Amino acid sequence: MENKYSKKETVVVHKGYDSSQHHGSLSIPLYQTSTFAFDTAEQGERRFAGEESGNIYSRLGNPTVRVLEERIAELENGQSALAFGSGMAAVSAILIHLTKTGDHILCSRGIYGCTFGLLEMMQEKYNITHSFNAMSTEQEMEASIRPETVCIYVETPINPTMEIVDLELVYKVAQKHGLKIIVDNTFSSPYLQNPLDFGADYVLHSATKYINGHGDVVAGLLVGQDAEDMMNLRMTVQKDVGGIMSPFDAWLIIRGMKTLHVRMDRHSENAQKLVTYLQSSSLVKNIFYPFDPSHPQYEIAKKQMKAGGGLISFEIQGGKEMAQYFMNALQLIKIAVSLGDAETLIQHPASMTHSVIPESEREKMGITNSLLRLSSGLEHPDDLIADLKQAFTKVETHFAKTMYKNI
Known part of the structure; x- marks a missing residue:
C-alpha cells in the first residue's frame, strides 16, 4: 500500500x-496461531530457504x-x-x-x-x-x-x-x-x-x-x-x-x-505542572526533569526531545524513612515500579528498580535513598497536586511529632 x-x-x-x-x-x-499451512511441500521448502516470502511459524x-x-x-x-x-x-x-x-x-x-x-x-x-x-x-x-x-x-x-x-x-x-x-x-x-x-x-x-x-x-x-x-x-x-x-x-x-501522541502530550503537560508544584514544597530538595530550565542538560534536552515526557525524579528531605512514609501517605497516586500508564505511579529506585545495583555504584549514578521517581499519568493535574499536597502535610505532621517526642 x-x-x-x-x-x-x-x-x-x-x-x-x-x-x-x-x-x-x-x-x-x-493471528493467534503458532504455525502456518503451506500450499505445497515445495512452497514450504522455498520459504525455509528464503527464496519466497511468507509465513512459516510465529517464532519467525x-x-x-x-x-x-x-x-x-x-x-x-x-x-x-x-x-x-x-x-x-x-x-x-x-x-x-x-x-x-x-x-x-x-x-x-x-x-x-x-x-x-x-x-x-x-x-x-x-x-x-x-x-x-x-x-x-x-x-x-x-x-x-x-x-x-x-x-x-x-x-x-x-x-x-x-x-x-x-x-x-x-x-x-x-x-x-x-x-x-x-x-x-x-x-x-x-x-x-x-x-x-x-x-x-x-x-x-x-x-x-x-x-x-x-x-x-x-x-x-x-x-x-x-x-x-x-x-x-x-x-x-x-x-x-x-x-x-x-x-x-x-x-x-x-x-x-494509536493514542501515543495524545497520551504523550498529556503526560508531558501534567509533568510540567507537577514540577511547578514540587518546586514550591519545602520538603523537596532537588527536582530532575529534562524540560525544567534549571536542569543541567536543559539545552541538550531541547535539542533532541520534543517535550520533557512524563517522568519526574525528586529528592525528599529526610532520606529513605521519609520517602517511604510519603509514598504510603499518597491516596490517588499508586506505588508501582512501571511507568507510562494512564495512572500516576511512584517508586523508590534505591530499594526497588535499582536495588540490584550495589549502593556504592548507585551513589555514583546519583541514586540516593532520598530519590523518588514519579510517572505522571493522565488524571487531572489538580487532583494529582492535591494528593501530593495532603501527603506532604501528613509527612510534616508525623515527623514534627516524632521530633517533639525526642526532645
Missing part, C-alpha cells in the same frame, strides 16, 4: 495495515506482530524492527548480537537495574566487560574507550536520575572509533525523541511503558538502521534464543499505540 502520510500522529494509526487485504476489517486481525514472524514492527520502525525513522517478549529480551538480544567473549561495552553513567544485572552476568559468565561514563565531554568518553570496546549503550533520559546524554556527542566519538550505538528510548517514546536521527544504530524500548500505555502488556521493541543486519538478528539471536512477542500482546500494543 502506498505511503500516503508523513506525520507520526498518522503513522501510529495507519502504518503497515491495508484493510482491503483482510476482508475490510477496520481493526487489525489477531506473525502478521499481527509484523504490523507492530513496521509501525515502530516508521515511528523511529528506522529500516526494520523486531518485537520481543519484554524490554529486557530486546536488550539481551542486541547485546548478544554485537558482542563476543573479551569485548567491552561502554555505558552511560546510569542504566536500568535489570540492564545492570544483565551486564554483570555477561561479565561473570562470558568475560564481556562494561564500564560507566557520564558522557559529558568527548575527552571523558575517549578516556573510557578500550581496544576491545565494540559498542556504546546509552539511556537518555537516564533512569531514574533524568540525566540527558548528548547523542550528537556520542555519535562523534562512536564514528571515530567504529563503534555501534544502542539507545534505550523508553522514557521518551518515539513521539518525543528519535535517536536514529542523531546517529544511533539501534534504538530499543520497553513497550510495556508508553508505547502500550495501558499497563496490561510486557513487551520490548528494537529498531535498526540496517535492514539486512536486523534480518540476521531475527534469524539468529531472536529465533534461537526465542524471546519473541505473542500475537495477542502485539495486538494490544497496536491498539494502545
Whole structure:
C-alpha cells in the first residue's frame, strides 16, 4: 500500500495495515496461531530457504506482530524492527548480537537495574566487560574507550536520575572509533525523541511503558538502521534464543499505540505542572526533569526531545524513612515500579528498580535513598497536586511529632 502520510500522529494509526487485504476489517486481525499451512511441500521448502516470502511459524514472524514492527520502525525513522517478549529480551538480544567473549561495552553513567544485572552476568559468565561514563565531554568518553570496546549503550533520559546524554556527542566519538550505538528510548517514546536521527544504530524500548500505555502488556521493541543486519538478528539471536512477542500482546500494543501522541502530550503537560508544584514544597530538595530550565542538560534536552515526557525524579528531605512514609501517605497516586500508564505511579529506585545495583555504584549514578521517581499519568493535574499536597502535610505532621517526642 502506498505511503500516503508523513506525520507520526498518522503513522501510529495507519502504518503497515491495508484493510482491503483482510476482508475490510477496520481493526487489525489477531493471528493467534503458532504455525502456518503451506500450499505445497515445495512452497514450504522455498520459504525455509528464503527464496519466497511468507509465513512459516510465529517464532519467525506473525502478521499481527509484523504490523507492530513496521509501525515502530516508521515511528523511529528506522529500516526494520523486531518485537520481543519484554524490554529486557530486546536488550539481551542486541547485546548478544554485537558482542563476543573479551569485548567491552561502554555505558552511560546510569542504566536500568535489570540492564545492570544483565551486564554483570555477561561479565561473570562470558568475560564481556562494561564500564560507566557520564558522557559529558568527548575527552571523558575517549578516556573510557578500550581496544576491545565494540559498542556504546546509552539511556537518555537516564533512569531514574533524568540525566540527558548528548547523542550528537556520542555519535562523534562512536564514528571515530567504529563503534555501534544502542539507545534505550523508553522514557521518551518515539513521539518525543528519535535517536536514529542523531546517529544511533539501534534504538530499543520497553513497550510495556508508553508505547502500550495501558499497563496490561510486557513487551520490548528494537529498531535498526540496517535492514539486512536486523534480518540476521531475527534469524539468529531472536529465533534461537526465542524471546519473541505473542500475537495477542502485539495486538494490544497496536491498539494502545494509536493514542501515543495524545497520551504523550498529556503526560508531558501534567509533568510540567507537577514540577511547578514540587518546586514550591519545602520538603523537596532537588527536582530532575529534562524540560525544567534549571536542569543541567536543559539545552541538550531541547535539542533532541520534543517535550520533557512524563517522568519526574525528586529528592525528599529526610532520606529513605521519609520517602517511604510519603509514598504510603499518597491516596490517588499508586506505588508501582512501571511507568507510562494512564495512572500516576511512584517508586523508590534505591530499594526497588535499582536495588540490584550495589549502593556504592548507585551513589555514583546519583541514586540516593532520598530519590523518588514519579510517572505522571493522565488524571487531572489538580487532583494529582492535591494528593501530593495532603501527603506532604501528613509527612510534616508525623515527623514534627516524632521530633517533639525526642526532645
